Amino acid sequence: MNTSVSILFYIKRAKANNLGVCPIYTRVTVNVKRFEFSTNKYINPEKWSSEGSKVKGTTEEARTINSHLDYLKNQVLEAEKKLFKKDISVTSENLKNELFGLSETKRMLVPIFQDHNNKIKELVGKEYAPGTLERYTTSLKHTIEFMQWKYNVSDIDIKKIDHAFITDYEFWLRSVRNCANNTAVKYLKNFNKIINVSSI
Structure with missing residues (x-):
């Protein structure tokens, strides 16, 4: 199966709260088509590395958030593996369904x-x-x-x-x-x- 899955973390500056803290989102792209979801983590934009797709530095906050982002990335890759094992094509929709447990019940x-x-x-x-x-x-x-x-x-x-x-x-x-x-x-x-x- 010739698919290309990429995972990117980014901050939504437009959704910054009163303290100027922005939510961190996950963007998963499969062969051009993509879906996004919140990581439920927030960070000051000045502490965010757009190039590294993670929080800068080695503070406790940075380590905690970056560890959570790594966990989410592994969850996406694990969902991709499950689709391969089930012989289901890896598309944006199928990956999203597998990741969030939204897989349709098979109609036999x-x-x-x-x-x-x-x-x-x-x-x-x-x-x-x-x-x-x-x-x-x-x-x-x-x-x-x-x-x-x-x-x-x-x-x-x-x-x-x-x-x-x-x-x-x-x-x-x-x-x-x-x-x-x-x-x-x-x-x-x-x-x-x-x-x-x-x-x-």
């Missing part, structure tokens, strides 16, 4: 598909024929088999389903499952309906 395909099928089951004889439920049940089974064949997984985050996934699924239906054209088209139609339902 199989539970969404199963929930859809359960609703159809409840409406069999009212809005749907038994054959419709059978087709969607088989479609889910095929989808799981395809994911195991292609990715060696039994489920996938709905966000990771793209054009390539659907193209490979169609190939699998026609080749590995040996489905006729009309059958493959029906399964793809069923699958696309699930994807459309999940995006509502």
Whole structure:
């Protein structure tokens, strides 16, 4: 993953209080896009080194604040490592979410598909024929088999389903499952309906 993460600490002079003390902010830039947050530390602008991105000197105040800034920097780098381990692309938004624990709950395909099928089951004889439920049940089974064949997984985050996934699924239906054209088209139609339902 070719990403560039830079961390900068700076003071916001415009937010100086009555005593002339300024808040110190963190600016994290990932491939040009950035986000900022307060360090909850304040310093007299005369004691701040813009070049060093830290408090000047070796006073107790300087050591305490600079130690806190180092801690925050390590937190950002740790969040970056976690994204790598999770195989999530390092973007400004993803890094911010990981850093502040705002990561979205993954919406997995199989539970969404199963929930859809359960609703159809409840409406069999009212809005749907038994054959419709059978087709969607088989479609889910095929989808799981395809994911195991292609990715060696039994489920996938709905966000990771793209054009390539659907193209490979169609190939699998026609080749590995040996489905006729009309059958493959029906399964793809069923699958696309699930994807459309999940995006509502």
